Amino acid sequence: MDEALTGKTALVAGGTRGAGRGIAVALGERGATVYVTGRSTRAGRSELDRPxxxxxxxxxxxxxxxxxxxxxxxxxxxxxxxxxxxxIDAEQGRLDVLVNDIWGAEPFVAFDVPFWERPLDQGLRMLRLAVETHLITSHLALPLLVRNPGGLVVEVTDGTAETNAEYRKEPGLFYDLAKWSVLRLGLSQAAEIAPHGCTALSVSPGWLRSEEMLDTFGVTEETWRDALAKEPHFAISESPTFVGRAVAALAADPGRHRWNGTSQSSGGLARVYGFTDTDGSRPDSWRYIEEVVVPGRPADTTGYR
Structure with a gap:
């Protein structure tokens, strides 16, 4: 175990599954105390009805x-x-890392449907889950985080400012707006907390092998390569551990303020910090999507992981 974060306190908001779970565990690997929040507990599930x-x-x-x-x-x-x-204040007296990974809007993602034909209530619900939750959490948690210099805020989104520069017609306007809003939250909070010696940025995983994604393909983390018969480009996918290690590397880096206000990907941070995914590779999903998927080239991860 790397004990670089021993004595540090983290809050992973939306840590039930997926990237949030990967981030929470990676912070734990470095010794942090991690408060894990969400709505699905052993006493009852959220409306997503996942285990x-x-x-x-x-x-x-x-x-x-x-x-x-x-x-x-x-x-x-x-x-x-x-x-x-x-x-957290009563039990720890400090908050060193805040990770806003709240989402839960998967049921409202739709493809091949014009914006005006999508149910308005579902689109607005997506924005509430993806943006309002982050605003509420940061508004209430930042007074504790900025109490001590060195605090880190990570906004988890889908894509960077560079990869999202063009409109993402699929999954559509509500989704595009939600993810861009979170990118802006990383930027705007960076400006707000920098005078307190703290850092904020947004971080995106690549094609994430979340529990739901694995279920979609009918595979497990151990058998995920079986999905390549159905979707060859899934070869570039990454486990939640990969983005987890990205955030843990940021949290353990005394020079992390150089990232303040930026948007980063797990693959990009891996090149800087040298961490790998669970299989020892460094998948660079976003570059692969731009250079292989978008031009319609055959699936080939050579040079991309």
Whole structure:
């Protein structure tokens, strides 16, 4: 275990599964105490009705060498978030890392449907889940984080400012707006907290092998390559551990302020910090998508992982 984050406290908001779980565990691997929040617990599931729970993530954090603390929190409810932050303050007296990974809008993602034909209530719900939750959480957590210089805020999104420069017609306007809003949150919070000696940025995984994505292809993390028969480009995919190690590397880097206000990808950060995915590779999904998928070239990850 790398003990670079021993004595540090992190909050991974939206840590039930996917990138959030990968980030929480990677922070635990470096010794951090990690508060894991979400709405799915062993006592009941969120409307996503998936089996993953915050308790499982917290146990994985502890098994990795840190200390995982599960706290059921609906991040659309300011009172619940305020109580969470008050608890962290009472128990730890500090917050060193805030990761905003709240999402939960998968049921509202739609393809091949014009913006005006999509249900308005679903689109607005997506924006609430993807943006309002982040605003509420940062608004209530930043007073604790900026109390000590060196704090880090990571906004988890899909794509960087460079890769999202053009409109992402699929999955459409609501999705595009949600992900761009989170990019801007990384930029704007950077300006707000820099005078306190703190850092904020946005980080994007590549093609993430989340639990839901694996279920979509009918595979597991151990058998994920079986999905290549159906989708050859899935060969560039990455595990949640990869983006987790990206965030952990940032948190452990005393020079992380050089990233303030930027948007980064897991693949790009891997080239700088030298970490790998679980198979020892460094998948560069976004460059692969731009250079192989978009031009319609045959799947070939040579030089991309």
């Amino acid at each position: 993953e729970t915050i308790e499982e993530t917290a146990e994985l954090v502890t098994a990795a060498g840190g200390r995982g603390v599960p706290v059921r929190t609906d991040h659309l409810e300011p009172d619940q978030v305020a109580a969470l932050v008050a608890r």
